[in-house]
Amino acid sequence: MTNNSVAENPVKETVDESAQGRKYRPGRIRERNREKILAAAEEEFASNGYKGATIQNIAERAGLPKSNVLYYFSNKKKMYSAMFDDILGRWNKVFTEIRPEDDPAEALATFIRTKVEMSRQFPLASRLFAMEIIQGAPFLMDHLRTNMREWVRGRAEVIQTWIDDGRMAPVDPVQLIFLIWSSTQHYADFQVQILMVENKAEYEQRDFDHAADFLTDVILRGCGLESPK
Amino acid sequence: MTNNSVAENPVKETVDESAQGRKYRPGRIRERNREKILAAAEEEFASNGYKGATIQNIAERAGLPKSNVLYYFSNKKKMYSAMFDDILGRWNKVFTEIRPEDDPAEALATFIRTKVEMSRQFPLASRLFAMEIIQGAPFLMDHLRTNMREWVRGRAEVIQTWIDDGRMAPVDPVQLIFLIWSSTQHYADFQVQILMVENKAEYEQRDFDHAADFLTDVILRGCGLESPK
């Protein structure tokens, strides 16, 4: 019936549907509980996938009775969508702009570092996104088709002008974006594997710094650029 | 009770537990149905995750009654494990060996191409693996801790000797393996996203060739190497 909001407008402010026609301003209670629930939902959905996650578990993680959770999000699907609205909103605020007049090396380095930083700050978001895509993106299809496609094309064009101006090696710009995307995302998504292989219990800040250094170094050189600084 | 075989020995021949103490040679029927079921399981688990997958759906995909599926794999967990045994076995057969005396450029190029080819040939396997890791690798933990760790360390050592001999730029070998891993895996795991961004309906062979070319080009140059041939 009410179609999920992610598909329609991924970044809009998510107004809770059960507050329709209100005359009172919605108190803090609403906001606070919404946040608690969404945070719990991120954990639960990331650990078990959409179908595997249960409202009961989300409720427990949030420290609320199941009925109360269902009061805020009338069903599982809406909760999942609201969660992605949240995530995509957070991401969009951080996503780097690049311009033709920027220095290629610096711009790419910033992009890489920003994405690694996002893997550090929002690992759950990254994993949720990955799981959605892997499963065929039933909820994010529209977002990919519109916003994401435009985003990639925009950056690719800029990179292409850099290439045309002989400011970097002639590499496929779209592939380059995928490369940066995947290699940075990897630190969040495959955390367990990385930790296991390196025999560590958990990440430290310097692991991310080290990763970012390595990636900028190799990828920039791979593009015929000198790492800045 | 019977612990999952993946953890114990990822590559062993998976003998079906319900054929114990047989005096007759197990007919082809068994083998054929096992394969049908495991293929169906790959699809179903990859689409819905472990918890989201249902035996009923797997049965339908395999064209068998649910009871029959449960005759071959007495429960869901064993089916999931058997599936990973299968996958890891397939992978291990393809996994590239590298030696100190190899040419770095050629060895790395081969590695990259092999992994891209695996993304093309076994996209479901790749996605299943990714989902497992993202969800914390409850089933593959032991595999990561032993086989995978050794595998990475072995290759990293070889790469390090290349570096020590001045045959390539001094980059962190383990990070380099992660980079290759993630960027190649990406073509299978994020297929939907890539197709959507590039506005294509499905992959063609040349997409993989193009991707492999791009990755070898950029990564090798990033390691201070010339692409071979």
Add this chain to the structure above:
DNA sequence: CGGACTCCTGATCAAATGGACAACAAGTGA
């Protein structure tokens, strides 16, 4: 053909789960 084993499957069940609902509590502005 007959026994021994493998293979197949419909019926059945207990547990889990998404969600509806109604009664009740708390907050809010006049």
Add this chain to the structure above:
DNA sequence: TCACTTGTTGTCCATTTGATCAGGAGTCCG
């Protein structure tokens, strides 16, 4: 304090799902 809105929660239910089981069909071999 009153009227009205928002928030809370226990109870209940239909469905789904993993798994069991018993009986029967098919296959193989002497």
